[in-house]
Amino acid sequence: MGASKDKRKKEETANSRRSKKLKSEVVTAEGSLFKLYANKATNMIEPEGVESLCSDLGMEHTDVRILMLAWKMSAAKMGYFTRDEWQNGLEALKANNMNKLSKKLTKLEKKIKQASDNKFMRFYSYAFQYCLTEDMQKNVDKETVCQLLDMVLASRFPDQVGKLVEYLKCQTDYKVINRDQWLGFYRFCNEISFPDMANYDEANGTYYPSIIDYFVDWMKQEKS
Secondary structure (H helix, E strand, O other): OOHHHHHHHHHHHHHHHHHHHHHHHHHHHHHHHHHHHHHHOEEEEOOHHHHHHHHHHHHOOOOOOHHHHHHHHHHOOOEEEEHHHHHHHHHHHOOOHHHHHHHHHHHHHHHHHHHHHHHHHHHHHHHHHHOOOOOOOEEEEEHEEEEEEHHHHOOOHHHHHHHHHHHHHOOOOOOOEEHHHHHHHHHHHHHHHOOOOOOOOOOOOOOOOHHHHHHHHHHHHHHO
């Protein structure tokens, strides 16, 4: 019994040392990598630095993995990473060099695609928030929303997103999309059978933003 406890204690100590070593390596990497991409005057990674980062990772700036990196950092402003955000992101991903960062982001992409509804919703919700680039901004233009839907949601609901994007592009009533509407898109894709939409009933007490009602009407007209 005593030997078993000693063994567990040694394992816990070893794990703790490995964790501290990894954190130390990440912090070191954070410092050197951050300096590589940061603007010295502002001590932040700005859009130019993000472009360089994307290039070094072999990814386009529109790659969903870059958005996932921002999510892991809890980045507050699109195209800008503070030192603390950068460090938090690398520590969360357990990545202490560019090769590991690339691999971790690819694994994260697969993980998010297969995530439960609640876990996916956290990323989906952040994606909209990240696009609010101005103080007090509450809406995102429909062109950006269409790109974001393709980037974030199409892999999960390709048919629904394809039609939703088509509708958003051709309609003229909504030039911008708010947070409730954005979340409503996910709820619709996740809850309503498609393309028949047999379980969609405007009078059944289930709330969807009005834009979803108009989308359903548009779909019905497309079929007729």
